[in-house]
Amino acid sequence: SAVISQKPSRDICQRGTSLTIQCQVDSQVTMMFWYRQQPGQSLTLIATANQGSEATYESGFVIDKFPISRPNLTFSTLTVSNMSPEDSSIYLCSVVSRDVEQYFGPGTRLTVT
């Protein structure tokens, strides 16, 4: 299985500021995704992180709010911009390994005050 790390593991931020979350995988993977889990809720896909090109965003998510970078096949970042309390969530990256198995990072728990 792929081993995924995320930084930071948690943060408390003030509204109006931005936070960049890093996702590092221990092997090269083709597909990487970013998900959001709001308090007490299920997971919702934010975007597909594409290596060398712009991310593909799901309905309801826009690049200005959630810019994503993916400079290579093992690393991606998600920025949560101009934060408000509604952005308080767990943000998780995931990767597809061996074409089928999809693994998740430990998540970044964000609280916006």
Add this chain to the structure above:
Amino acid sequence: GEDVEQSLFLSVREGDSSVINCTYTDSSSTYLYWYKQEPGAGLQLLTYIFSNMDMKQDQRLTVLLNKKDKHLSLRIADTQTGDSAIYFCAESRGGKLIFGQGTELSVKP
């Protein structure tokens, strides 16, 4: 609709079997997944099943798939207190996962 649906709660006694049910929507989904999430933790991939299979067994876990009814179930044999968690089913659409709301499993000693 577009939702993957699960019942929200299940309570069982230690040693009994647990059955968590899920209905999905996209008949073209190639893979269906079960994840476990313990409090304050990330998602752990438990198992998955290819859509042309009816059943998959992995130690205490048995997955049943009824493709006609778009119904998926996860059976946990000899349920232990350490199995208490939220269980999510998910269907894959081109690699993107669509999750159910999660079933909170409570195991009573």
